[in-house]
Amino acid sequence: LGWKFYDADDYHSPENKKKMSEGIPLNDEDRIPWLCALHDILRREDSSMQDAVLACSALKKMYRCILVSGASAVESNQIEQRGGNAALKILFVHLDGSIDIIAGRLEKRRGHFMPPELLKSQFDTLEPPSAPENFITVSLEKSLPEIVLEIERAIISG
Numbered sequence: 001l002g003w004k005f006y007d008a009d010d011y012h013s014p015e016n017k018k019k020m021s022e023g024i025p026l027n028d029e030d031r032i033p034w035l036c037a038l039h040d041i042l043r044r045e046d047s048s049m050q051d052a053v054l055a056c057s058a059l060k061k062m063y064r065c066i067l068v069s070g071a072s073a074v075e076s077n078q079i080e081q082r083g084g085n086a087a088l089k090i091l092f093v094h095l096d097g098s099i100d101i102i103a104g105r106l107e108k109r110r111g112h113f114m115p116p117e118l119l120k121s122q123f124d125t126l127e128p129p130s131a132p133e134n135f136i137t138v139s140l141e142k143s144l145p146e147i148v149l150e151i152e153r154a155i156i157s158g
Contacts, residue, residue, distance in 0.1 A: 001053070001152065004045060008056035011037055025121035028062070032074055035063055039070040042088055059125045064092055064133060093151055094129050097140030 012020075016030050038054060045052040058064045065073040069087050103119055129135035136154045138147050 001051070001155070003051040003053050006038075006041060006052060006054045008034070008038055008054055011041070020118060021115070023115055023117050025118055025125075028060075031063060032066065035066040036071045036074070039067050039088070042067065042090070043070065046088055057122060058092065059122060060127045061129070061133070064090075064129065090134060091155060092129050092133060092135040093154075094135055094137045095140050095147070096128070096137050099123055101140050 012034055016026055016034060019026060019030065035058070038056060042052060042054060054067075056067070058067055062073070067088070068090055099119060106119060128137070136151070138150050140147070142150070
């Protein structure tokens with residue numbers, strides 16, 4: 001697509017990385033500043049008329065609302081409210097797979113601060129996207145080229 005790519009893990013605070021490396025799951029208080037910073041990155045790209053891809057474990061609806069609306073989603077306690085001038089247009093891609101499939105992929109990852117033991121806590125936290133969120137669900141049982149093609153088709157079709 002020729003878009004900028006951001007890995008949200010690169011933007012975790014040293015405290016968050018330390019916590020995860022010790023096998024301690026992050027909570028909302030840990031994640032909210034990180035999500036607000038990610039929103040700011042997406043807002044900057046949007047202001048520059050630049051499309052971007054953000055790889056991010058936005059596990060809860062509230063987290064996805066923060067990515068769309070920034071700190072205002074938290075400050076107003078209006079997580080459901082997604083309109084207004086601050087809202088970004090984001091297509092969320094929910095990569096859906098069993099804990100076994102994802103655990104197998106995590107086991108192959110080297111040098112990452114999040115140990116595979118934290119995967120269960122992420123599944124426990126997960127709130128899959130639902131209407132009216134702007135999302136597609138893609139099965140991780142497909143091959144990587146099939147996954148990429150499905151995402152590209154969804155982006156191109158608008």
